[in-house]
Ligand SMILES: NC(=O)N[C@@H](CC(=O)O)C(=O)O
């Protein structure tokens with residue numbers, strides 16, 4: 001195994017130092033380290049972060065390998081600075097059995113570019129009718145701890161209650177896609193001024209807020225852990241603030257796109273901007289940014305949702321919702337938050353690793369710590385070129401935008417997965 005001597009790097013924004021990576025761990029830190037056998041990387045001007053952790057990734061395998069595979073999504077993740085991703089269960093077949101979660105977990109190991117932690121479905125086939133075999137998935141080789149019907153809401157309150165109760169035994173968490181289905185029938189975009197102007201059926205903020213309010217009360221009642229996927233409205237932030245003040249065990253995520261883009265994008269009628277929950281208003285964006293800084297929202301999660309060209313380059317009403325995220329998330333965070341490295345490390349690595357219970361991830365580079373880390377060039381600017389993305393899909397909303405920051409290198413347990421901004425394999 002090659003040793004790496006990373007010279008003059010700022011660890012999470014601190015004063016420049018050297019990092020010696022050997023045998024899978026950070027062996028030493030300090031100025032002027034010597035290691036004759038090590039490959040030297042001059043990291044002057046670069047920032048080292050704990051490897052990013054994505055709690056919400058769609059990999060599309062099994063079933064839609066034309067849109068993404070575990071391997072292509074893992075490569076996109078590594079290029080984005082990630083060392084671990086949690087793979088959502090809305091594959092085909094659905095990841096609702098020990099067999100399917102073990103298959104995804106094994107494919108992740110074979111690709112070997114990031115740790116792929118499968119998420120299990122809450123209900124059989126995501127149909128919202130009966131609980132999936134949560135215990136069998138938890139006991140499987142994949143050791144599933146997060147369960148989600150993402151793409152669908154667990155709308156039945158009794159099923160949601162039972163799921164919350166069930167996972168308590170192994171400290172599991174239910175990740176809810178908060179969308180009251182009766183309030184979003186036929187919805188195409190955020191319900192507001194723009195949807196009225198365009199004559200498109202609206203997805204009202206209350207459809208999200210009502211489910212979050214219900215579920216924080218359920219989680220409080222049964223004393224279980226709840227996670228809210230892709231929070232998108234100012235009202236949701238207020239519900240979460242209230243729940244956290246009461247001590248409810250709830251965590252929440254926001255996506256890069258909900259931190260940057262608004263429903264005005266729908267006026268282009270370009271379906272690349274169609275996503276669930278929909279892009280909201282500038283006031284929502286401001287509230288989400290403030291909540292992320294304050295900690296009412298715990299983490300940034302990408303909701304990387306690759307879709308094949310035929311599912312995206314069609315009429316708005318027929319396009320699938322979802323956008324790519326893994327290869328641009330750090331740049332968007334840097335754009336939105338500025339160089340607040342400790343905050344970025346917390347919201348994009350430490351906190352998601354804690355929520356997912358991923359050992360060895362989310363730890364700042366320090367002696368003895370597994371070398372899961374990424375090196376960022378904050379001064380670089382890049383133009384997003386869809387054809388150059390490692391994802392099998394092209395549905396990025398940032399095409400041809402100039403974004404700050406570039407991932408120079410990523411290490412997974414001491415082995416580079418990205419060097420010089422390029423995937424090693
Ligand atoms: N976010 C999306 O718009 N789409 C996701 C599903 C989801 O996250 O709800 C997908 O699987 O494509």
Ligand SMILES: [Zn+2]
Pocket residue numbers: 150151152177229230276277
């Ligand atoms: Zn969702």
Ligand SMILES: [Zn+2]
Pocket residue numbers: 056058088150151303305
């Ligand atoms: Zn999703």
